[in-house]
Every structure is written in structure tokens, then in C-alpha cells.
Amino acid sequence: MQTTMFKGTPVKLAGNELNVGDDAPSVIATGTDLSDVEIGGAKDKIQLIVTVPSLDTATCAAETRRFNVEVNNLDICETTVVSMDLPFASQRFCSTEGIDNLTVASDYIDKNVSKAFGVLMDDNKLKGLSARAVFVIDRDGKIVYKEIVPEVTDEPNYEAVLEAIKGAR
Numbered sequence: 001m002q003t004t005m006f007k008g009t010p011v012k013l014a015g016n017e018l019n020v021g022d023d024a025p026s027v028i029a030t031g032t033d034l035s036d037v038e039i040g041g042a043k044d045k046i047q048l049i050v051t052v053p054s055l056d057t058a059t060c061a062a063e064t065r066r067f068n069v070e071v072n073n074l075d076i077c078e079t080t081v082v083s084m085d086l087p088f089a090s091q092r093f094c095s096t097e098g099i100d101n102l103t104v105a106s107d108y109i110d111k112n113v114s115k116a117f118g119v120l121m122d123d124n125k126l127k128g129l130s131a132r133a134v135f136v137i138d139r140d141g142k143i144v145y146k147e148i149v150p151e152v153t154d155e156p157n158y159e160a161v162l163e164a165i166k167g168a169r
Contacts (some may be wrong), residue, residue, distance in 0.1 A: 030106045041141045082105050
């Protein structure tokens with residue numbers, strides 16, 4: 001399986017390896033209010049799916065705040081940030097940080113999102129957390145952009161993500 005890095009140390013990823021052109025699986029995560037949040041598959045809007053290890057880190061918090069601002073004017077896009085945080089912690093984060101333009105969900109119960117998208121870190125000190133990754137899915141449910149950030153402590157290429165969203169149909 002593809003690897004990522006944690007401060008220069010390789011980390012194996014588990015789950016289904018997906019690539020651009022593949023169908024995005026439809027999976028369920030847990031919302032901040034404990035509701036089911038459906039992620040992936042075909043929808044009436046383009047989807048931006050962002051996986052992060054934990055909102056309780058500076059990089060994950062900065063990334064979520066940035067996407068909250070960047071997607072504010074994109075009516076064509078539905079954005080979901082998925083972490084392994086408990087829904088209650090995610091809700092507190094959203095309230096504190098003013099996150100209201102995107103959905104924050106948790107994959108803590110069975111890690112279905114991370115396994116389905118191939119971003120579950122499978123060794124090292126981060127085993128069981130999601131790698132930092134971004135997927136753009138078109139309305140037909142096809143993956144049109146994928147970025148697994150090579151170093152989990154770095155942020156994604158925001159410009160490339162936004163271009164992929166604008167170019168998706």
C-alpha cells in the first residue's frame with residue numbers, strides 16, 4: 001500500500017487504494033451531533049473529502065479553517081472533513097473556530113471512511129489515525145483529484161484542490 005511520512009519516518013497505509021478515475025465508495029461517518037454523514041458516491045454536488053488525523057493538532061486545525069474559508073463561495077461543492085476525533089471534540093472545535101461552511105465528521109467507530117479511501121495509517125505512533133488526504137469527487141461519483149500529503153505534518157496543495165473543484169462537473 002502507498003506510504004506517507006511522519007516527521008521523515010515511513011507510515012504504511014491500509015485499506016482500498018483509490019486513484020483518479022475510480023468510483024468513490026459511499027460510506028458513513030458520524031456527525032458532530034451523532035447523525036450519520038454519507039460520504040462519497042454520486043451526489044448532486046461536487047464533493048471535497050478531506051481526511052486528517054486529529055483536529056486537535058495545529059496543522060489539521062489550520063487546514064480545516066482554510067477549507068472553511070476557501071469553500072465558502074463555492075456553491076457547487078459539499079465539503080466534509082473527517083478525523084478520528086470524538087464527535088463531541090469535533091463539535092467543540094467547530095464552535096470555537098467558527099467552522100460553519102463545511103461538515104466535520106468522525107471515523108472513530110469502525111474507520112470505514114479511512115479504510116474505504118485507503119488512508120488508514122497502519123503502523124508507527126499514528127497507527128489507527130487517518131493520513132492527511134484530499135479527494136475531489138464529481139457529481140457522477142468519480143474521483144477527479146487525489147492528494148495524499150507526503151508528510152502528514154504538512155498541509156495539502158490548496159490551489160490544486162480548488163482548481164480540481166472548479167474543473168469538476
